[in-house]
Amino acid sequence: MKTxxxxxxxGGPSGASAAFEAAKSGLKTVIIEKEFLPRYKTCGGGFVFxxxxxxxFDITSAVEREFFDVDIRFEAKKMALNTKRxxxxxxxxxxxxxxxxxxxxxxxxxxxxxxxxKLVALDFKHQLTTLTTTSHTxxxxxxxxxxxxxxxxxxxxxxxxxxxxxxxxxxxxxVPDEDFRRLSTSARFDIxxxxxxxxxxxxxxNHLSVGVGKFLKTKKGVDLKTHYKNYLTMLGITEVLEExxxxxxxxNTPRTDGFVKQNVxxxxxxxxxxxPLTAEGISNAIYSGKLAATSIVESELNLEKAIxxxxxxxxxxxxxxxxxxxxxxxxxxxxxxxxxxxLKKHGQRAAEYMTDIFMGDRTYPHDFxxxxxxxxxxxxx
Numbered sequence: 001m002k003t004x005x006x007x008x009x010x011g012g013p014s015g016a017s018a019a020f021e022a023a024k025s026g027l028k029t030v031i032i033e034k035e036f037l038p039r040y041k042t043c044g045g046g047f048v049f050x051x052x053x054x055x056x057f058d059i060t061s062a063v064e065r066e067f068f069d070v071d072i073r074f075e076a077k078k079m080a081l082n083t084k085r086x087x088x089x090x091x092x093x094x095x096x097x098x099x100x101x102x103x104x105x106x107x108x109x110x111x112x113x114x115x116x117x118k119l120v121a122l123d124f125k126h127q128l129t130t131l132t133t134t135s136h137t138x139x140x141x142x143x144x145x146x147x148x149x150x151x152x153x154x155x156x157x158x159x160x161x162x163x164x165x166x167x168x169x170x171x172x173x174x175v176p177d178e179d180f181r182r183l184s185t186s187a188r189f190d191i192x193x194x195x196x197x198x199x200x201x202x203x204x205x206n207h208l209s210v211g212v213g214k215f216l217k218t219k220k221g222v223d224l225k226t227h228y229k230n231y232l233t234m235l236g237i238t239e240v241l242e243e244x245x246x247x248x249x250x251x252n253t254p255r256t257d258g259f260v261k262q263n264v265x266x267x268x269x270x271x272x273x274x275x276p277l278t279a280e281g282i283s284n285a286i287y288s289g290k291l292a293a294t295s296i297v298e299s300e301l302n303l304e305k306a307i308x309x310x311x312x313x314x315x316x317x318x319x320x321x322x323x324x325x326x327x328x329x330x331x332x333x334x335x336x337x338x339x340x341x342x343l344k345k346h347g348q349r350a351a352e353y354m355t356d357i358f359m360g361d362r363t364y365p366h367d368f369x370x371x372x373x374x375x376x377x378x379x380x381x
């Protein structure tokens with residue numbers, strides 16, 4: 001039976017990132033991917049600069065467009081904010097090509113790829129875990145679950161569901177040339193088009209990625225399809241030439257019951273590492289993949305040490321930022337009236353701050369509640 005140091009379940013950005021880091025340090029690594037690459041993956045495809053600048057290789061070939069400015073609109077108060085930077089704030093990618101590129105880079109370092117293989121069982125009874133897929137059986141010392149929001153691997157390893165799961169709809173659409181030219185000049189976010197969420201219009205090479213999402217859990221459901229149609233009207237789109245829609249869920253909060261069980265490490269959406277405020281997940285997926293792989297490498301394949309290192313690395317930066325993001329998202333989406341009072345006076349400064357976070361130049365403020373109180377006093381007097 002074939003044995004690996006590390007088996008990674010899922011060939012998306014988080015899994016490919018982990019594979020690249022592990023192979024770079026000489027670990028015998030395999031990626032198990034249930035589809036055949038390249039494959040379509042539902043995603044808005046907005047990759048913020050904080051993630052891109054830390055990539056260990058050039059991704060230009062997978063970038064369809066770059067935007068050095070971003071439009072953020074608040075329809076309720078007719079507020080339109082715009083920020084600009086000298087580096088691309090958001091790079092537009094299609095996940096089929098982007099994921100394929102990342103996996104290829106990992107393969108160049110010796111990573112094996114098993115495609116069209118679904119993981120169906122994990123056996124932890126022996127020192128090495130036995131993994132069974134639809135047509136293979138092999139063993140691994142470590143496993144990284146990088147298989148997305150639904151993460152069958154996490155379920156096989158015994159995790160219960162503790163993340164907040166948020167619904168979204170994303171459409172790849174082709175529109176008349178005049179509409180495409182008009183809408184392809186900037187990346188656009190429209191806050192509150194969806195209650196407790198936003199809509200987005202991301203221009204790609206020859207089409208638009210238009211989506212709607214609700215990013216705070218409430219008792220009342222939301223009709224995303226109706227909000228999508230209303231958003232097209234808001235964008236001035238009266239004719240859609242081609243349309244492919246996909247529903248998906250975004251885990252908008254980290255798991256509360258840990259990120260390692262047995263020898264299985266969770267990363268990316270499987271762990272719930274998407275940004276709670278913006279729902280952007282690619283940059284944190286790649287970052288967490290790197291953290292998990294380097295923890296295993298630095299432990300010299302000692303499980304207890306690897307778990308300790310991963311916990312330390314997560315708690316140094318990523319988890320504190322996500323916990324703050326959860327609190328900020330609650331304020332941002334639940335207190336619309338109060339938020340808009342503040343934005344009416346301090347909106348551009350807030351947009352610049354958020355853009356700095358996208359660029360990787362700042363993190364969420366730890367004292368944001370006190371700052372909100374101070375700004376509110378200034379706005380009311």
